[in-house]
Amino acid sequence: MESSTTRQQLANLAMDKAQKKLVPFILLMYILAFLDRANIGFAKQEFQVSTGISDAAFALGAGIFFLGYAVFEVPSNIIMHHVGARMWLARIMITWGIVAAGFAFVTTEMQFLVLRVLLGICEAGFFPGIIYYLTYWFTASRRSTVMGLFYFGAPLSFIVGSPLSGLLMEMDGFLGFTGWQWMFAVEGLMATAVGIWALSYLVDRPEKATFIPEAEKQSLVAELAAENSQKPAGHVSAWKVLANPKVLYLCAIYFMIQISVYGVTFYLPTQVAGLLGKKVGLLVGFVSAIPWVFTLMANATIPRYSDRSGKRGILAAALMTLAGLGVVFSATGSPLIGIAALCVASAGYFSCQPVFWTMPTRFLSGVAAASAIALINSIGNLGGFVAPNLRVWAEQTFHSSAAGLYVLGAASFVGAILFLISIPMGIGSNTKPAVPADPATGGPRHAV
Template sequence: MSMESVQNKRLADQAMDKAQRKMVPFILLMYVVAFLDRANIGFAKQVLQVDTGLSDAAFAMGAGIFFLGYAIFEVPSNIMMHRFGARAWLARIMITWGVVAAGFAYVETEASFLMLRFLLGLCEAGFFPGIIYYLTFWFSSSRRSTVMGLFYMGAPLSLIFGSPISGLLLDMDGILNFHGWQWMFLVEGLLAVAVGIWSIWYLVDRPQDASWIPDNEKQALIAEIQDEDNNKPKGNVSPLKVLGNPKVLFLCAIYFTVQLSVYGVTFYLPTQVAALLGKKVGTMVGIVSAIPWICALIATVIIPRYSDQSGKRGILAALLMGCGGVGLFISNTSSPVLGIFALSIALAGYVSVQPIFWTMPTRFLSGIAAASAIALINSVGNLGGFIAPNLRVWAEQTFHNSYAGLYAIATLALVGALLLLISIPLGIGQNTTCMRSPIHSSHEPQNKKID
């Protein structure tokens, strides 16, 4: 590498360092709020059912129907973000979902509950793949997996801090004649509106518009990303045709099991912890419910970084999913300590596997083909969030066992682990051959990419 190339690489890295410090914490905040608003019904479950007469089946349908709306509008939302710009479209997503989330404070019937959950999914659709697409403007391939790991900290952070906050808001029952669950939905929904309005002034669409990056660093970063795009093999595959690619569909199946496992735990974690502790859902349960998410946060910081350093992809991801499934099986216990430990293992596995998973699509996809496939994979995967609560209710009613749903989710996590193992000989999840260096970009196997 020539001295000029080394200098340009150093300048591009400095630009990405600035972008990581400036943009990633705010994007992380957005994801924290997003995950909290989609998962906080787990805290409201018991009291909401008592106050509104919501049945277990209606709750399960409402928890899952969010993802139906999310899946329907996912790809169109990403297309519109490309047209209107990331800053404006991400702000629109946050403000509209915040208004709908706050509206849950006024739910009175099963019909209104189901309608709002569906609308919440429609409003939030496109947020996750939109962020992934947005990050490709700011970070070269040598940095994206690390940044994705930081972004994925949003889910555990959301419930580490959101769990006790939700518990405290539930304990405000009776203040100003509001139920505790009404306070929870109202405050957390309006928080999303506030962050959405803030994002209009804070986010920048592309590096060339960033006044806080010097021109020489900005030019080096733009050139590095453009050079990566120019060096990718080009094909004549349309963004719609790539959606039928067998490898893309296989990744959809894997991500479906991952998301089904995550939400099969998330929606029921507060009530499961409450049962282990023998207490009602409130501040104490909120604090204890944060423990598994703290473990998930630690795993998300350490394990994806280890994956980059060791080059382990599919095998490590399969191990994480397998540990998650086993942990969920073990969580059916009368021992609070063992139960919380097992739930911690399960969530650590389910959350930390995801940054590793998202390194797989870009091993054979790039450009608009990658953007379309990522939206499809995320859309189909999130249908797991629709299936998970309904599967739990179906299994419990069918087998007349209150833990049958838990076992069903755990079994499908093990299926996901098996699929991840199969991804290795398919050329999707094979290990990388070299560690990433600070100068050279990622040395992953050069599979033929579709653009």
């Protein structure tokens, strides 16, 4: 009979293969998702000049994306649970890419708002779908590390996407189209192309994976089944779990994270342009990529440390505190200090989230996990609706551009406090890794 140690070793080999096969592809998907969601920040100035859209309408459009997104999150994840990740994630990408490209033809405020709502509806379920999809392939001992790799998508979308968006913006007048029209069209159609590719590339579950040997595959399936059987709320119904107090508390934490994150990312290019005293273009695009280089380094190390040490809530609270301080200090007029502060803020916000997403899967599995993850993401992402409007309100009320950043910093500190409270609740308490740490890599020790 296969020993538990042997089974764990074989399962680790299977997860190694799944990580090499699947993570780079879903990372590409997330890069395009984040690019299509945040490129509105690059278009802001030129887009408003061309269309006559007011600051208030732009802020409303930036945030209204999350209303359609939030409403359809839970149904989308439940549908994915039943029809499979391959088909559903491909459908999401194809439709959102088409809508994203449609922004190239916007001429009125109403068209802008309608397309932002449609974009949210089309993309609904993508992010929580990926989070849930990863639970099919990776045990808790690897989940924070793998999610950290997945979260490379946000910084990479800016490291690669910021110069790309800036370059496309400078194609103004080519073939009779403005720069912002080229940016929306090219980046949207890229997402559609990858969605079509996903139909032939993704695999729904380990049981269907032809790239994993049978013994390793069965060991991984057994390890995941054993882990899920020990989760206290693992078999709650898809709808009943939505009233679970721990799930609702996680919604509150994620809401504060997203207020902080999107209040910064929506306006990052224009904030950098203000610090440099330059127009948004290729130079601003390259400088805007600098904070995301630091974010990439943070995501490569901090989630791995979280898996190795088992620290969750206390680590996430520290990261949110640092990010909040970064946002506050980014209000300075000094380009050097301001950009350095944005580096700290973005690194803190994005390395915190892979750690956060290990928390709901500590006590949920199956369709209950699919439903809860979607609810947490949908409620949390309403922070993306609140953030730009809150920032504009603070700036107009206090007649200061710094006031908006101070409010976002305060939201980060509230999020840090909520993380600390989650520890005695058993949500964010430390957990020992399921397998010994490998001193060479910092992650779980794999079989050799």
